[in-house]
Amino acid sequence: MRIVRPEVYVGPTRGCGRGVFAARAYAPGERIEVCPVIVCGEAEASALLDRTELHNYYFAWGEGDGGCAIALGFGSLYNHSYRPNADHVRNFQDGTIAITACRPIDTGEEITINYMGAIDCREPVWFETREKEEAVIPPLRR
Numbered sequence: 001m002r003i004v005r006p007e008v009y010v011g012p013t014r015g016c017g018r019g020v021f022a023a024r025a026y027a028p029g030e031r032i033e034v035c036p037v038i039v040c041g042e043a044e045a046s047a048l049l050d051r052t053e054l055h056n057y058y059f060a061w062g063e064g065d066g067g068c069a070i071a072l073g074f075g076s077l078y079n080h081s082y083r084p085n086a087d088h089v090r091n092f093q094d095g096t097i098a099i100t101a102c103r104p105i106d107t108g109e110e111i112t113i114n115y116m117g118a119i120d121c122r123e124p125v126w127f128e129t130r131e132k133e134e135a136v137i138p139p140l141r142r
Contacts, residue, residue, distance in 0.1 A: 037070060
């Protein structure tokens with residue numbers, strides 16, 4: 001696997017500490033980053049990570065989401081949105097997470113993903129979201 005540096009940067013963001021921002025414009029379907037992951041194992045690892053600050057930075061991993069993984073690159077720093085401008089796809093075989101634009105992203109815009117999986121998923125997350133009304137937004141139309 002060849003790792004290419006993405007054209008993104010980390011900066012402060014409203015209400016979330018920091019986030020990942022586009023250093024250039026991205027078109028829908030354009031790959032932003034492929035993040036290698038460190039697989040941390042099964043439920044026991046998740047239980048241990050849940051007692052640390054890493055609780056907010058790992059992805060469910062493996063068939064049935066029984067394990068967990070920390071994404072390298074900027075992967076674990078993308079913030080959640082119910083109106084994401086990017087999608088993330090976990091590849092268990094390759095040990096990567098691909099981040100791809102799902103709508104146009106302007107230079108300087110924060111890149112967000114839906115932590116619950118599909119970009120139009122409205123399942124509640126385990127933390128308070130920035131925009132209270134997000135939980136009742138109708139699904140995106142494609």
